[in-house]
Amino acid sequence: MNEMMAKTLSFGVNGVIGFPVHVEVFAANGLPMMEIIGLPDTSVRESRDRVNAAIINCGRQGDPRRITINLAPADMKKEGPSFDLPIAVGVMMAIGTLHPVRERDPEKTAFFGELSLDGMIQPVNGVLPMVISAKENGVKDIVLPAENAREAACIEGLRIIPVSYLGEVTDYLEGKKEIVPQEQIPYETLQRESIFPVDMAQIKGQAAARRALEVAAAGGHNLIMIGVPGSGKTMLARSVPGILPPLTFEEALETTRIHSISGRLPSGSGLMVTRPFCAPHHSASVASLVGGGSDAKPGEVSLAHNGVLFLDELPEFSRNALEALRQPLEDGIVSVSRVKRQAQYQSSFMLIAAMNPCPCGYYGSSRRHCRCTPQEIRHYLDRVSGPLLDRIDIQIEVDSVPIEEINSQSPAESSAVVASRVSAARMIQQERYKDTNHFCNAQLSSNEIRRFCELSTEAQRLLHMAVDSMHMSMRAYNRILKVARTIADLAGEEHIATVHIAEAIQYRELDQKYWR
Amino acid sequence: MCSDSEIAYLAWLASSKVPAEILKRLLISFRTGESIYKAVKSDNQQILEFVPVSVLNALRNSANPDLICRMDHLVLQYAIHAMTMHDPRFPTILQEITDPVSILFYQGSPECLSRRAISMVGSRRASYSGLKAAHQIAQDLSMEGIAIVSGFAYGIDTASHQGCLEGRSPTIAVMGCGLDQNYPAGNEGLRKQVIDSGGILLSEYAPGEKPLPGHFPYRNRIIAALGEAVILVEAKIRSGSLRTVDHALEQGKEVFVYPGDPTSPFFEGNHQLLRDGGHYFSKALDILEDMNWLDKNQSEVQNSGCSISTDGMSPEEEKILRLLIPGELSFDQLAAQSAVSPSDLLSILTILQIRGAVEPLPGKKYQIKQ
Numbered sequence: 001m002n003e004m005m006a007k008t009l010s011f012g013v014n015g016v017i018g019f020p021v022h023v024e025v026f027a028a029n030g031l032p033m034m035e036i037i038g039l040p041d042t043s044v045r046e047s048r049d050r051v052n053a054a055i056i057n058c059g060r061q062g063d064p065r066r067i068t069i070n071l072a073p074a075d076m077k078k079e080g081p082s083f084d085l086p087i088a089v090g091v092m093m094a095i096g097t098l099h100p101v102r103e104r105d106p107e108k109t110a111f112f113g114e115l116s117l118d119g120m121i122q123p124v125n126g127v128l129p130m131v132i133s134a135k136e137n138g139v140k141d142i143v144l145p146a147e148n149a150r151e152a153a154c155i156e157g158l159r160i161i162p163v164s165y166l167g168e169v170t171d172y173l174e175g176k177k178e179i180v181p182q183e184q185i186p187y188e189t190l191q192r193e194s195i196f197p198v199d200m201a202q203i204k205g206q207a208a209a210r211r212a213l214e215v216a217a218a219g220g221h222n223l224i225m226i227g228v229p230g231s232g233k234t235m236l237a238r239s240v241p242g243i244l245p246p247l248t249f250e251e252a253l254e255t256t257r258i259h260s261i262s263g264r265l266p267s268g269s270g271l272m273v274t275r276p277f278c279a280p281h282h283s284a285s286v287a288s289l290v291g292g293g294s295d296a297k298p299g300e301v302s303l304a305h306n307g308v309l310f311l312d313e314l315p316e317f318s319r320n321a322l323e324a325l326r327q328p329l330e331d332g333i334v335s336v337s338r339v340k341r342q343a344q345y346q347s348s349f350m351l352i353a354a355m356n357p358c359p360c361g362y363y364g365s366s367r368r369h370c371r372c373t374p375q376e377i378r379h380y381l382d383r384v385s386g387p388l389l390d391r392i393d394i395q396i397e398v399d400s401v402p403i404e405e406i407n408s409q410s411p412a413e414s415s416a417v418v419a420s421r422v423s424a425a426r427m428i429q430q431e432r433y434k435d436t437n438h439f440c441n442a443q444l445s446s447n448e449i450r451r452f453c454e455l456s457t458e459a460q461r462l463l464h465m466a467v468d469s470m471h472m473s474m475r476a477y478n479r480i481l482k483v484a485r486t487i488a489d490l491a492g493e494e495h496i497a498t499v500h501i502a503e504a505i506q507y508r509e510l511d512q513k514y515w516r
Numbered sequence: 517m518c519s520d521s522e523i524a525y526l527a528w529l530a531s532s533k534v535p536a537e538i539l540k541r542l543l544i545s546f547r548t549g550e551s552i553y554k555a556v557k558s559d560n561q562q563i564l565e566f567v568p569v570s571v572l573n574a575l576r577n578s579a580n581p582d583l584i585c586r587m588d589h590l591v592l593q594y595a596i597h598a599m600t601m602h603d604p605r606f607p608t609i610l611q612e613i614t615d616p617v618s619i620l621f622y623q624g625s626p627e628c629l630s631r632r633a634i635s636m637v638g639s640r641r642a643s644y645s646g647l648k649a650a651h652q653i654a655q656d657l658s659m660e661g662i663a664i665v666s667g668f669a670y671g672i673d674t675a676s677h678q679g680c681l682e683g684r685s686p687t688i689a690v691m692g693c694g695l696d697q698n699y700p701a702g703n704e705g706l707r708k709q710v711i712d713s714g715g716i717l718l719s720e721y722a723p724g725e726k727p728l729p730g731h732f733p734y735r736n737r738i739i740a741a742l743g744e745a746v747i748l749v750e751a752k753i754r755s756g757s758l759r760t761v762d763h764a765l766e767q768g769k770e771v772f773v774y775p776g777d778p779t780s781p782f783f784e785g786n787h788q789l790l791r792d793g794g795h796y797f798s799k800a801l802d803i804l805e806d807m808n809w810l811d812k813n814q815s816e817v818q819n820s821g822c823s824i825s826t827d828g829m830s831p832e833e834e835k836i837l838r839l840l841i842p843g844e845l846s847f848d849q850l851a852a853q854s855a856v857s858p859s860d861l862l863s864i865l866t867i868l869q870i871r872g873a874v875e876p877l878p879g880k881k882y883q884i885k886q
Binding site: 208372398462 | 640644670674700701702782846848851859861863864865866867869870872876877878880881
């Protein structure tokens with residue numbers, strides 16, 4: 001028998017960036033064996049057993065040969081089971097049991113897919129970045145698991161061939177079978193289908209909190225809620241993705257990429273059209289929050305990119321975890337460095353934190369009796385460090401809603417109505433900051449605050465009186481200005497007036513009551 | 517004033533738990549701690565006239581130079597002073613109560629003990645409104661030159677001391693442990709303030725004595741004794757504060773009871789006491805009036821200043837203020853009753869707050885500032 005060589009194409013992922021992988025298969029005479037080289041990890045190395053079984057089960061095994069599989073470039077690490085399919089195709093070609101027709105050249109078609117022993121093709125992670133990379137590399141045809149087809153369908157100008165078992169692929173390549181390519185789904189269609197878990201119309205009462213969330217969403221401000229257990233903090237937070245402006249296509253791509261590589265996309269789903277809402281439990285480690293692990297995986301802050309990171313029970317998070325949030329909050333990006341790997345992930349999110357006012361939860365509640373000593377309350381509040389608190393513009397108190405209010409039928413405003421006001425305010429900001437690299441008020445530095453947040457003499461006087469009578473710090477002063485700017489934008493006014501300042505001051509009330 | 521070594525002897529005496537009446541008799545006849553120590557050491561037969569054998573044995577066992585040396589050390593380290601009833605500044609009332617006090621350890625200025633004083637008591641884990649009230653009452657009384665006596669614990673005690681300091685009168689803190697003990701742990705700053713502002717920290721317990729639970733109800737008799745009247749700010753139905761009230765009644769003192777919210781469990785004890793004949797009051801002025809501490813013209817001036825001034829307010833600000841007259845309201849209730857939009861309501865509340873007309877309460881509630 002002659003020695004035979006075959007090549008197929010696939011893609012790998014490093015961080016959120018895809019890169020082309022050429023799968024080269026060489027079948028030589030000698031002792032029967034199969035070896036994979038080119039820095040494969042364990043899941044790639046185990047591929048040979050899956051591939052062998054799958055090929056036998058679709059009836060394409062040939063004579064035993066000595067097979068070497070090289071994944072080029074040889075100096076990049078290859079991870080995950082998505083190379084099963086290109087390896088299987090390459091092996092069948094090399095041993096002479098598969099003869100693709102000319103116009104379906106496996107060397108110009110990208111393959112992704114995990115094989116099961118019976119030849120079924122399973123969905124894989126990271127399809128979106130790989131497909132984007134395929135497009136950048138001029139690849140037109142992509143064969144991938146049917147469950148991943150929608151995810152890839154948002155990219156224009158590609159022929160996506162969804163497949164569900166190995167026999168289908170061989171028949172397709174040999175021209176014996178036609179497969180209808182996945183139709184491209186325009187982004188707008190996806191957006192129309194978007195559903196939010198909580199609509200603001202479902203929230204009863206909480207007029208002050210609703211307004212605060214609207215202001216926070218309009219200016220991209222981080223927000224903290226303090227309130228007794230059961231006052232609806234979590235529900236309020238969950239409503240925020242629904243009032244933020246819709247994701248743009250670019251934002252959707254960025255966010256979906258990150259979710260795709262961490263395997264968080266629900267199977268069969270396409271591009272993410274709603275802003276992500278991440279709510280890690282308070283036992284979360286530093287690595288799970290900001291990213292890490294030996295393979296430098298993205299953390300919750302990156303999964304919340306362009307969306308909301310909700311930290312419930314803020315003081316219960318470990319100090320280290322909270323401190324690690326400071327860089328992503330400041331820069332909107334995290335660099336995860338590990339011995340074997342470095343990666344940068346975007347992480348510009350809106351932080352919403354919630355906490356009880358004291359360890360037992362009922363400090364200041366008229367309905368239940370708080371059992372904590374002043375000492376315990378102080379310790380509890382002190383777990384939230386000043387620097388973190390510094391990055392939170394809006395502080396509000398949330399009280400539980402009386403039962404009469406819950407049963408009342410008075411309809412509340414829906415998320416859509418609020419979202420339209422928020423979008424309008426965001427437009428004003430984008431226009432104002434078009435010469436800078438900002439897009440919302442929350443990002444202003446203290447110099448820029450002076451430039452963009454000019455006050456009338458009367459408003460200035462009110463603010464000074466407030467700072468004086470409420471013993472506010474300089475940092476509170478700057479936050480008030482930023483939030484007042486957003487309130488003025490919501491009202492569609494160019495200048496910050498007294499009422500805007502007065503409202504903004506209410507969002508610092510916790511400074512007075514708790515962190516004095 | 518006692519010398520340091522005498523303070524150490526008194527500390528030994530206080531730490532050896534001699535019953536109060538016996539201690540009083542001992543100090544009357546021997547005058548100083550040192551002479552009692554020597555009498556015990558030398559088996560002076562005269563001492564048996566005052567002391568039963570069991571007590572004498574206890575005294576003998578504890579009378580050793582090591583203990584005196586240790587006490588001397590503590591006294592110096594923590595700048596603790598002491599006085600006995602022979603000291604002219606010693607409050608004589610403490611000799612007249614059941615379980616009379618004969619030795620007082622102190623830090624600060626004993627001169628303030630001669631001032632007109634009122635005792636304030638209340639719960640450690642107090643409600644927000646109780647704390648506010650305690651602070652305000654103490655401050656108002658303090659501004660009239662009245663010293664506030666309290667127990668230096670968390671909650672109402674701390675609020676009363678702080679209010680008194682803000683009104684610029686010295687405050688008197690009666691501790692339930694040795695003065696070297698940092699108790700309660702969060703009140704270190706207050707301790708310094710009390711001393712710096714001419715107030716005093718008192719204890720009948722020797723240095724080194726731990727804050728044991730039994731000490732507190734016992735020292736309450738001193739709190740009751742040192743004030744000319746006792747104010748109960750906040751007490752649940754079974755509360756140590758009510759024990760102080762019992763002491764006060766036993767000593768023939770006036771007891772003023774802050775009314776508080778009748779629906780709140782925090783004030784159950786108050787209302788019980790009001791039913792039992794406690795003096796009702798709502799502000800410091802009422803107390804001054806009932807105690808006859810008021811000059812005539814002062815009362816007239818004060819009486820006219822009770823209504824809420826709405827000068828220079830916009831109609832909407834006035835509307836919100838009027839809604840708050842019956843009592844505290846939550847933000848949602850205010851929004852519903854006034855039909856003002858949340859954003860406008862927030863800004864109106866800020867302005868009212870800055871004007872000093874309204875104050876925020878925990879739980880997103882507001883009330884008229886008293």
